[in-house]
Amino acid sequence: MPTVNAFCLFLMFFYAGQGYGQSEEDPWKTPFERDTSWSATREEAHGYYDRLARTFPSVHTRICGVSDGFLPLYEVVITADGEVDPDRIKASGRTVVLINNAIHPGESEGVDACLMLARDLVFQPALQKVLQDVVIVILPYYNADGGLARSPTYRANQDGPRLQGFRGNGCNLDLNRDFVKCDSRNALTFSRLFQKWDPDLFVDTHTSNGADYQATITVIATQPDKLPSALAEFQQTVLLPELYRSMDDVGWPMTPYVHTDGPPETGIHGFLDLPRYST
Ligand SMILES: [Zn+2]
Numbered sequence: 001m002p003t004v005n006a007f008c009l010f011l012m013f014f015y016a017g018q019g020y021g022q023s024e025e026d027p028w029k030t031p032f033e034r035d036t037s038w039s040a041t042r043e044e045a046h047g048y049y050d051r052l053a054r055t056f057p058s059v060h061t062r063i064c065g066v067s068d069g070f071l072p073l074y075e076v077v078i079t080a081d082g083e084v085d086p087d088r089i090k091a092s093g094r095t096v097v098l099i100n101n102a103i104h105p106g107e108s109e110g111v112d113a114c115l116m117l118a119r120d121l122v123f124q125p126a127l128q129k130v131l132q133d134v135v136i137v138i139l140p141y142y143n144a145d146g147g148l149a150r151s152p153t154y155r156a157n158q159d160g161p162r163l164q165g166f167r168g169n170g171c172n173l174d175l176n177r178d179f180v181k182c183d184s185r186n187a188l189t190f191s192r193l194f195q196k197w198d199p200d201l202f203v204d205t206h207t208s209n210g211a212d213y214q215a216t217i218t219v220i221a222t223q224p225d226k227l228p229s230a231l232a233e234f235q236q237t238v239l240l241p242e243l244y245r246s247m248d249d250v251g252w253p254m255t256p257y258v259h260t261d262g263p264p265e266t267g268i269h270g271f272l273d274l275p276r277y278s279t
Contacts, residue, residue, distance in 0.1 A: 028119050032112035032161075039108035039161040040115060042071070042141035042148075048115050049076045049140060056122040057082040058131065065189025069145035069170030073189050076138040078121055080131035086196050089135050098137045098199035100190070100278065103175050103206070105147040105165020106155040110205025114138050137197055142186060145170030157210025176204075177276045190278075204278045208257070215255040217247065220271050222279050 030048060031040040040048065052059040053076075060082070064075035077084045079094075089096065101110040118138065121127045141147055143165070150163035158164065169175055169184055178187040194202075208218060221240055224232040247254045258268045273279040 028123070030112060030115040030119070033116070037160055037162045039163075040111055041150075042102070042144050045111055045115060045140045046074050049074065049118065049138075052118055052122065058122055059118060060084045064139070064193050066185050067144040067170055067189075068173070068185050069148075070185075071144035071148075071170075073142065073144060073186065074140050075193060076118065076136075076140060078118055078131065078136040078138070080128070086198075090198065095134045095201070096137065096197050096199040097134060097201045097203065098139070098194065098197055099203045099205065100139045100142050101205050102141045102143050102147055102165065103204060103278075104167050105141070105143050105150075106158070106167060107205070107207035108161055108164065109207055111141065113205070114140065137193075137199065139190070139193065142190065143167075143169050143175050144186075155207075155209055158207060159210065176278070179278055180275045202278065213255060215253050217252060217254040218257040219243065219254050220257045220273065223270065223273055226273075226279075 031038055031044045046061070049059065049061045053061045058079055058081075060077045060079070062075055062077075062084075063072040065073045067073060079089065083089055083092070086096075099110070099114055101114055102108065118136070121131060121136065146167060146169050147165040149166040151166070152163055154164040154166055167174060169186055171184060173184050175184060175186050178184050179190070182188050182191060219240075221235055224236050227235065244254055257271060259271050261269065
């Protein structure tokens, strides 16, 4: 299963050139679009998805589990026909894309970008066509507890938002190290959600803490040596080139994420995404 970790400003990708949320009176403006120094809280994000779900039959929200702080975690399903049963959806042959946001709540672009994506998927005819073949499942605010603790200094090098959520969860665990040991209720919830949907593509959204990349969006794909050879070849020769090319085409070129642990003259290590991460 190819997996893409997108450490990114997704919102630029999804939102560039779209017409919604532009006018002051537009009721479908997201919290970020109303104030670009603000990122939606968990309550604001869940409330926005609930409003979409009450308005559009193609959007469905439900509780899929709890955090360590016993806050409900949401699962948002966006389908063309309103079908929300994973088995029936998989039997229909549609591609399932699972997106996880706010595993690190201070890294907030994915939260806001997915609100816009969900809205645009139901409003824009061109995007509605995508839903004929694809089902989007969004976990809007995975680290619900960390999102409650907001500070202007948790992401000191990052260019916004003005309040950033805390990295640890309600038990001070880094959820991005907990996918195998599952010490947290969040990770157990995620495992159940992942098994239930068995997605074809999984995207985990992050933000670099002020790293001075020339590109806005960076990508970590699964280390290809870990994949079965057919999937590795697909990832390296089809999926990634197409991602980079299509982002170039819309004016948002991407670059691979690199982990710097010394001067560049000593080389740049490939990122090894161990099982403790979502990959
Ligand atoms: Zn992160």
